[in-house]
Amino acid sequence: MTLNNEEISRYSRHLTLPEVGMGGQLKLKEAKILMVGAGGLGSPLGMYLGAVGIGKLGIVDFDVVDHTNLHRQIAHAASDEGRPKVHSLRDTILAGNSNIEIDVHNTRLDRENVMELFEQYDVIADGSDNFETRYLINDAAYFTKKPLVSASIFRFHGQITIFDPDSGGPCYRCLYSEPPPAALVPS
Amino acid sequence: MLPGVVGLIQATEVIKLILDNGVPLKGRLLLYDAMKMNFKEVSVSKDPECALCGISATITELIDYTKFCDAKPVTSAQEEFNSESFELSPFEFKTALEYDPTAVLIDVREQYEWEICHIDGARLIPTSSFDPKSSGLSKESSIYLYCYKGQRSIMALKELWKAGYTNLKNLKGGIDLWAEDIDPDMPQY
Amino acid sequence: MGVIIEIPSALKEYVNNQDEVEVDGSSVVEALDSLCTQFPELKPNLFEEDGIVRKFINIYINDDDIRYADGIKSMLKEGDSIQIVPSVAGGFQ
Ligand SMILES: [Zn+2]
Numbered sequence: 001m002t003l004n005n006e007e008i009s010r011y012s013r014h015l016t017l018p019e020v021g022m023g024g025q026l027k028l029k030e031a032k033i034l035m036v037g038a039g040g041l042g043s044p045l046g047m048y049l050g051a052v053g054i055g056k057l058g059i060v061d062f063d064v065v066d067h068t069n070l071h072r073q074i075a076h077a078a079s080d081e082g083r084p085k086v087h088s089l090r091d092t093i094l095a096g097n098s099n100i101e102i103d104v105h106n107t108r109l110d111r112e113n114v115m116e117l118f119e120q121y122d123v124i125a126d127g128s129d130n131f132e133t134r135y136l137i138n139d140a141a142y143f144t145k146k147p148l149v150s151a152s153i154f155r156f157h158g159q160i161t162i163f164d165p166d167s168g169g170p171c172y173r174c175l176y177s178e179p180p181p182a183a184l185v186p187s
Numbered sequence: 188m189l190p191g192v193v194g195l196i197q198a199t200e201v202i203k204l205i206l207d208n209g210v211p212l213k214g215r216l217l218l219y220d221a222m223k224m225n226f227k228e229v230s231v232s233k234d235p236e237c238a239l240c241g242i243s244a245t246i247t248e249l250i251d252y253t254k255f256c257d258a259k260p261v262t263s264a265q266e267e268f269n270s271e272s273f274e275l276s277p278f279e280f281k282t283a284l285e286y287d288p289t290a291v292l293i294d295v296r297e298q299y300e301w302e303i304c305h306i307d308g309a310r311l312i313p314t315s316s317f318d319p320k321s322s323g324l325s326k327e328s329s330i331y332l333y334c335y336k337g338q339r340s341i342m343a344l345k346e347l348w349k350a351g352y353t354n355l356k357n358l359k360g361g362i363d364l365w366a367e368d369i370d371p372d373m374p375q376y
Numbered sequence: 377m378g379v380i381i382e383i384p385s386a387l388k389e390y391v392n393n394q395d396e397v398e399v400d401g402s403s404v405v406e407a408l409d410s411l412c413t414q415f416p417e418l419k420p421n422l423f424e425e426d427g428i429v430r431k432f433i434n435i436y437i438n439d440d441d442i443r444y445a446d447g448i449k450s451m452l453k454e455g456d457s458i459q460i461v462p463s464v465a466g467g468f469q
Contacts, residue, residue, distance in 0.1 A: 024206045031205040040190030040466075041197060048198035054205070068376070072190055111249045125201055127194065131465045132252040139249055142239055147204055149212075151197040154464035157385045158193035158219035161231060162200055162212050165240040169213045174234035174241075176463035178431035179256045218461065220385075223395065229439045229459060297389075315389035 001026055007099055011053055025053060034058040034121035036109055036137060038085035041127030041151050043075035043092075049125075050093035050100055057093070058121055060105040061085045109133055114140040126150045131179035138163060138172035148172070189221045268348060270341045274359040277368040280331065283356060289328040295343045296334050296362070304362065304373050306333065314339045319350035326352050333358035333365070379407050380457040386464060390418040404435060405448040407458055422460070432463040 003011065003025060014020040020028075031054050035042055038061035049057055065073070065080040065088050073085075080088035086104035093102060107113065109128075114136060118124060124146050126137045134152070141148040147164040150172065165171045196217065203209045218227045239246045275283060284290050294301060294309040301311050312322060314334070324330055330352060334340040337360050344355050358365060366373040382396045391397055397414070401407030412419040424430055435442045436459040442450045452458075 019208050020206060024208070027205050027207070028202070033201055033205075041194040044191045044194035045198045045201075048195060049201060052198075052202055054201075074191065111252070114249070123201055123204055125197055127197065129466050130256075131463070132256045134465055135255060136249070136252045139239055139246060143249070149197050149200045149204070151193050152464045153190050153193055153466040155385045156189055156221040157464065158189065158196075158221070159216055159461070159464060160193060160196050160200070160212060160219070161216045162204070164213055165233070167213075168233070170231045170233040171237060171240045173239045173246075174237045175216065175231050175434065176432050177234070177238065179465070180430070180432040180463060182257065216461070218459075222385075227439070227459070229434075229436045229461060230441060232441060232444050234443075313389075315393065 001030055003029070007053070010097070010099070014052075028053045029055040031123070032056040032058070032121045033123050033125060034060065034117065035125040035127060036060045036133065037127035037129060038073075038075070038089040039063070039069065039127065039129065040072045040153065042085075042089060043073045045125060045127055045151075046089050046093050047075055047096065050097050050102075053097065054100060056101045056103065056121075058103045058105065058117070059086045059089055060107065060109050060117070061089075062106060062108040109136060111136065115144060118144040118146055121146065124148045126152075134172060135179065142166075142171055192221070193219060268345055270345070270357070273341070273344055273348075273355050273357045274337070275356050276359050277365045280333075280356065280358045280365075281369055283329075284331055287329050287331075289354075290331055291324060291328045292331045292333075293324075293343075294334070294362075295332055295340050300335060300376075303376050304366070306362065306365065306370075309333075312343075314343055317343050317346065319347050319352065322347075324352070326354075329354040329356065331356045331358070334361050336361040336363055377402050377452065377454060379452050381407060381411055382457060382459045384460055384462050386462050387418060387421055387460065390421060391415045402452055403448070404437065404442055404450045404452065404458060407452065408435075408448065434461045435459070436461065 011025050014025050015022055033049055033054050035045055038059050063085050065076040065083050065085055067081055069076055070078060075089045075092040084106045086106045090102045090104050118140050124141050126148060128134055142165055145166040147162060149162050151160045163171045200212050203211055214231050216229050216231050235241050238244060292309040294305050294311045295314045295317060297313045332340040332344050341357050344357050347355055363375060366375045378398050379401055380396050380398050383391050383394060397411055399407050399410040401410050422433060429435060437450060437456050
C-alpha cells in the first residue's frame with residue numbers, strides 16, 4: 001500500500017511527526033474501523049477518523065436524522081432531516097476526505113449480523129445508546145477478538161475506556177456485570 | 188458540546204491503537220465531567236469471575252440481550268404492583284381529569300422541564316424531592332400523575348401506592364405523547 | 377473521620393442535586409450508610425435488598441475499585457475520597 005501525491009500533501013503534517021510518519025500513515029490507511037452509532041459520539045468520531053485517513057470505515061445505525069438531533073450531532077445538517085444517519089454521516093466525512101472507503105449499515109446491530117460484521121474490521125468503536133447493544137457489542141468483540149473502544153454519556157458525564165480481553169485486559173462485563181434494572185434507568 | 192469531547196477522545200484512542208503508539212486507555216476508565224470540567228481516572232481490572240472472559244465463563248456464545256437487559260424488580264413489592272392497571276392513554280387521561288371533581292394533577296418532572304411545557308392546572312412536585320408524606324396530597328382525592336415519558340411518574344405513583352393512596356392514575360407516554368395526541372401546540376423536547 | 381463521596385449525575389437527584397457529600401466513616405460501608413441515612417431514597421439505587429452493591433455501580437476509593445480490596449468493608453484513610461460510578465449507556469444525550 002502506498003500514498004498518492006494528494007494524500008502525501010494532505011497528510012504531510014502527520015508524515016513529519018515522528019509518532020506517525022509514513023509508516024504510521026500507512027497503518028491508518030490499512031486500518032478498518034467499525035463504529036456503532038452515528039449520533040452525538042459517532043459524529044465527531046467519524047469525522048475525525050475520516051479526516052485522519054483511516055482506510056475503511058464501517059458505520060452502523062438504524063436511526064434517521066431528527067430536528068432534535070441537530071444541536072449536538074454535528075455531522076448532520078438541517079437539510080439531512082429524515083435521512084438515515086449513516087448516509088448523512090458518510091456524506092459529511094467524504095466531503096472532507098474522499099480517499100477513504102465507507103461502508104454503511106443502515107440497520108440495528110443484532111445477534112444475527114454482529115459477528116460477520118465485526119470479522120471484517122480491526123477495531124470496534126462503541127457509541128451506541130442502550131445497554132442491550134453495549135452488551136451485544138462487548139460479547140461479539142470478545143468472541144471475534146477485536147479491541148473495543150467504548151464511550152458513553154449521561155447528561156454532562158462521559159465515560160471512555162478500551163476493552164481488550166484478548167491482550168489480557170478487562171471487558172465491559174468485568175466493569176459492569178449487569179445493566180441497571182429498567183426502572184432505575186432515568187427516562 | 189458534551190458528546191463532542193468524548194467522541195474525539197474515542198477517536199484519539201482508536202488512532203493510537205492503530206499506530207500502536209502511546210499509552211492506550213486500557214485498564215483505565217476515564218471519567219469526564221463537563222460541568223466541573225474535569226477528567227478523572229479509575230482503574231478497571233479484569234474480573235476473574237467475569238461471566239464472559241473469566242476463568243469459569245458461563246457465556247460461550249451470544250445470548251438474548253433483550254432478556255438480559257430486561258427489567259428486574261427493584262423491590263419485591265413491585266411484583267404485586269401492576270403499573271399497567273394505573274395507566275391511561277392521553278385521551279382517557281384528559282377525559283377522566285375533566286369529569287373527576289376530586290382530580291389533582293401532578294407533574295413529577297424537574298423545574299427545567301416544567302419551564303419548557305406543562306399541562307394547565309398541574310402542580311409541580313419533582314421526583315427529586317417527591318415524598319408522599321410531605322406532599323400534602325389527600326388520600327380522598329384522585330391523583331393524576333405525569334412526567335416526560337411515563338416512567339418517573341409511575342415510580343412516584345408507586346411511592347404513593349406504598350404509602351396507602353389508592354386513587355391513582357398515570358399518563359401513559361407522558362407529556363411527550365400528550366403533546367402528540369392532545370395538544371399539537373405544545374413543544375416537544 | 378470526614379470523607380468526601382462524589383455523586384454521579386445519574387444519582388444526584390437523590391441527594392438534593394449535590395456533586396459531592398461529606399460524611400463520617402472509617403470504612404466504605406460506614407460512609408455509605410451515613411450517606412443513605414441522610415438520603416434514604418438513594419439506598420435502593422446503590423444496594424440490592426440483601427445489602428450488596430448493585431452490579432451496575434462501581435465504588436472506588438480514590439481510583440481503586442473496592443471489589444479488588446475488601447469490598448464495602450474496605451477501610452478509609454484520612455483524605456480518601458469515594459467515587460460512585462454507575463454504568464451509563466448513552467451515545468447521544
Ligand atoms: Zn470480562
